[in-house]
Amino acid sequence: MKRSVCIFICHVFIGISVVFSQETSENLLTNSSFENQTKGWNMWGGEIINEGRFGNYSLKVHLDSPRWSGADQTILISEGAATADISGWMKTENVVRGKESWEMARISVEFLDENGAMTGGYPPVTGQAEGTTKWTRYQQSYNIPSGAKKVKVQAVLGNCTGTAYFDDIQISLKGRSGEALQKENLSGPTDEGEWYELMPATSKAGHYADWSSLLDAPAGKHGFIKVQNGKLAFSDGTAARFWGVNLVAGSCFPEREVADSLAMRLSKMGCNLVRLHHMDAPWSVPNIFGNVGNSKQLSKESLNKLDYLIYVLKKKGIYIFLDLLVHRDFTEEDGVVNKLPDLGGKQVAYFDPKVIELQKEYIRQLLSHKNAYTKVLYSEEPAIIASEFINESSVFVHFGGDILTPHYRKELQGQFLSKGNQGKLSVFELDYSTNISPVLKEKEKGNTVASMRFLSSVEKDYYNEMYRLMRSMGVKYLLAGSNFPTPILAYSKDNQGMDLIITNDYWDHPQLWKINNNWNRILYAPVNNTSLLKNPDKGSIAAITKYKWYNKPTIVTEFNACYPNEFTLDALPYISAYGSLQGIDGIIQFDFDATPVGKDRITPFTLSKMPDHLSQWVVAAPIFLRNDVKTAQGIVIDAVNEKMIYELPSYSDFIDKNYHLPYITRVAKSDSAVKGNDPSEYTGFYDKTNKIFTSETKELVLNYQKGILKINSSRVQGVVGKLSEEAFDLPMIKVKMKNKWASVMLVSKDTLPLSVSENFYLIVTTPCKMKGQKFNETRTALEDAGNVPVLAQVADGEVIFKGLKNLKITPLGPDGEKMKQLPLTLSGEDSSLDLKKAKTFVFEIKVKRN
Incomplete structure (x- = not known):
């Protein structure tokens, strides 16, 4: 997860006239003289x-x-x-x-x-x-x-x-x-409608629905993962695609009972990949080192817990993405005399010989370890599909700019000169003023082009050194460089040389830099509180496609739409549908733990505590894993060249200028002579007047003016977003909602099209909040974060099932428990369900066809 620092740059103002005024009127700022400390600021x-x-x-x-x-x-x-x-x-x-x-x-x-x-x-x-x-x-x-x-x-x-x-x-x-x-003052979705206390789950192993059928157990049965024609496949030729979660820090080392229930719960959710993240963090209790004050030896107790977790996940058909360097603290006890500027070796881990050797030592220890339960070396485990060498890092810069201390800056300058370069190695920073993507710029002038090429060579040398080491140990799974979510072309090109591309994206990550990076107050950090569906230019799918390279598989290692954003229920239909359209190979949501939903408060990132996200997994998992939304056949190439890569700002604005394309067809970068479709071929899929994108598959329609996404495929039909102003007519259902922000999705429970299937899930998701929760006047931060119980908005509307009369509709609780069957209203050949009659998100539907 990224810990960003936002930088504000001010330029010459154009287009507003200015008039000096002596008149005064009511002051509209809160706490304008700071007498109430930081309130309002x-x-x-x-x-x-x-x-x-x-x-x-x-x-x-x-x-x-x-x-x-x-x-x-x-x-x-x-x-x-x-x-x-x-x-x-x-x-x-x-x-x-x-x-x-x-x-x-x-x-x-x-x-x-x-x-x-x-x-x-x-x-x-x-x-x-x-x-x-x-x-x-x-x-x-x-x-x-x-x-x-x-x-x-x-x-x-x-x-x-x-x-x-x-x-x-x-x-x-x-x-x-x-x-x-x-x-x-503004009002928003969590101010409106009726609310009920969400029924907490009682089991650590339960879920609203059972999608374990999407998994192909045990993991590894088809052999090792490989790249085949630019896509992921197993060694026996079976195609591979992954929909997963991150387990973070201590959650990677659960007790056996917790590991068993976790594996069961994740399999029911349709999760077939777990990324093991932050295992090395000093603040993780336990961590992979056993919290002993140095990081040179792996803890036998931690390894045993990790072994068992991998073992039970493997049995369920859940694969592993194994992180290497994430947040390790390189200390004097490890032989590192000069303190690194940040945990996880940010920037430094690419070039300092001692830190590189410590990374190799860790890799040798971890991958030569034999799992006590599977009896397989980690280096030979087919249930592991990938590792990244270093999390969210680049030698060029970090989120808040260059963080190298004088010692490490001098060391890097020496390496620059030793390669025959002249003058000063440039110091770079990120320019956030574009409001879309940060771009690279010089903070301290040096030999710019030589600096760009040198730093690129440092990254490539580091990646190749780690790559050779792991291959020499017999590792057959895929290897990636880093997932630093900043589209610096030189950095991106360096990573393109590895087996797969990885990146992260968060929609409305809490702005911790505006509360002095105080993670203890993250619930009160500012947010933009806007919807993915109304911001396609800045949306996650546009951002992710900036990292895609032609004929190279892509996995999104971290994704989330974060609480307290009021529109988060749109995120999973959006990312699963457009991720499938783009042909993305894996999406991993951040993060997950063993907490049963509703037992604890909602937090910004933890999926297991987010009822709206969990219910949307019931439709998102099959969309992505079954390819219920087809991958586009066309592709548009974002052509880059050496000049663009190695000259500032080392950035392509192609997607910024053509942000409609990722919502219509595939988009990927290439620096070779690859030719894709001409962007003009997709003009007819973009209604500029009404601000509507239609995918080339015709299965997805996004009205970003209103904030409405419609999905209409053979196995999934539904609508999400601002639903209160019109009725929505789909082939199988008609939806009428009074809730201003909601989602209604119908998905085939089997592999059959909805038109012939007799088993469906209906997912009706509404906003969630904490009791007592209150936003500030601009709805950009919480004034009161509230507390349990978790509240859910009553679904106020109806779903009409067209041409279906013989239906049995059973509400499902968060453990998958069945509630009392719901009555239907018949009208001719149609059946109507009054959604106010059930206080849950998920319904099992059985159809008796004539």
Whole structure:
């Protein structure tokens, strides 16, 4: 899982006129003078101190090295607002400006659209200062740009050093006649409708449905995994595709009873792959080393638990993705004298000889170990399909920029010169200002092209060294480099040389960098709170296709749509359907543990605690594993070349400019003469006027203006998204819902088409929340995270089964337990189900056909 640092870059503002105003009106900011500490503010730097221009407190931001640091707050723009007046007090001490003219202490503003993207460009700063200044009031009035729905004010040190203090920051809004406007609040899906307490599962081995038939037990029966014509297959020629979960840290070392129930539960869910992640983390209890203070020896007790877990998963037909270096702490006890800048060897593990040797030592120990239960060496285990060498890492940069300490920067510079290069090795960072994908840029100027090529060679040499080692040990399964989810072309090309491509993607990952990276307060971290279905340009499938290479298999090693986003129930139909359309070889959701659903609160990432995600697995698993949504036959090539790869920004904007294509046909990169379909061939699949994509298979229709995805294949039919404004007519069912955000899916329980099958699952998923949960005014963070019980929204609507009268519909609980059969209303040849009559998400349907 990534721990990102967001960087804000300010450019010259274009397109908004500015008028200075002396008028004042009601301040719409919460806690504008910081008297209530951090309430209302996103803190991504700084602290509240007991000294203020007004009152007792103010915000202090101090930096010894340049970066963006400070606090921000966003409010809704009231209906009819024409201008925004921004003011605030600031004083500075020894602020040294950065490289750009705007990089100093600042009070600044941004206007955002309904999805949180900037609109109208960067406005002029409200106030800025460098050096040492007294308390000064800054004020600016702005015309609100077209399309703006929110305004965000920031109090920051902008990529500079020194100290700044902020106090009494205010926003007021005025209408076209200059009248003062009041603050508005948003409502969302979790504010609406009736709610019921979700019935907690009672078993650690249960699930709503039983999809163990999708698994082909035992794992490894078809031989080792391989790449065949750019796709995954087993050595006997059987095609392979994987739908799985991540087990994280201590969950990789369960007691036997827990391992048995976990294997049973996952098999029922239709999970055929488990990624073993963070086994080496020092904060994991236990970890692979036994938490003994060094990481040179593997714990016999931990290995025994791991052995048993792999054994029981293998019996159920569940394969293993075995991570290697994730979050290991390389210590002095391991022989590492100079402390690494981050856990897991980020950047350093690619080039430091000692750290590389320790990685090899770990690989030798782990893969030469014989499983006490399967009696097979890990290196010879056909149930293991892949390993990655290093998790979420690149030598070029890390999420927050270059993190190398002076010692390791000097070491890398020495290696650069020893290869015959001249001058300074460039220092790179990521530019997040595009609002779509971060791109590489130079932080400290050097021999740029030589630096790019050198760092690429460092990555390739590291990958090849690990590859040779593992192959020399007899490892037959697939090997991957890293899954750093930043589309740097040079990094991506380096990984393309391995057996498969891996990447990660999170929709609406909590913005921990805005709460000073305090993981203990993750429930209160800001989110965008927008839907995948209304943001195709930034959506997960568009992001993932940026990493795909022609004729190379791809596995998404981490995916999730994170709580408390209110629209997460759309994520699994979306990713399974479009993942299948793209021909992706595996998708692994992050993360899973042994907690029965409903027993504990919902958390941002843990699938086993997310009722909406778990219910959607009932439709998503067969969509992906059975290929119920067909893979597109066409393919469009995102052509890249050496110049694009090795010159900044080392990025292809092809998908940014053609974001409709991944929703219509396959897309992949190539730096060779491969020719795909011309993008113009797919013009007819994109209705620009109504903002609708239709897949070339005709099975998927996405209306991203409304936020509605329709699936219509032979074995799956349904609709997800904003369902309250119209009825939806599909071949087998008609759906009418009053819930504003919901999902209704019908899936064949066997391999037969719905038109002839006599066994279905109906999945009706509605939003979930915690009791007492409350959002802030802009619905971008929780004010109160609430607590158990978990609440689910009552499904208010009906499903009409067309031409089917002899139906038995039985609600299923979270353990798969059967409830009282539901009555139907007959009308001619059709049957109608009133969804309010059952308080669950999943229904088993038996059809008696004439």
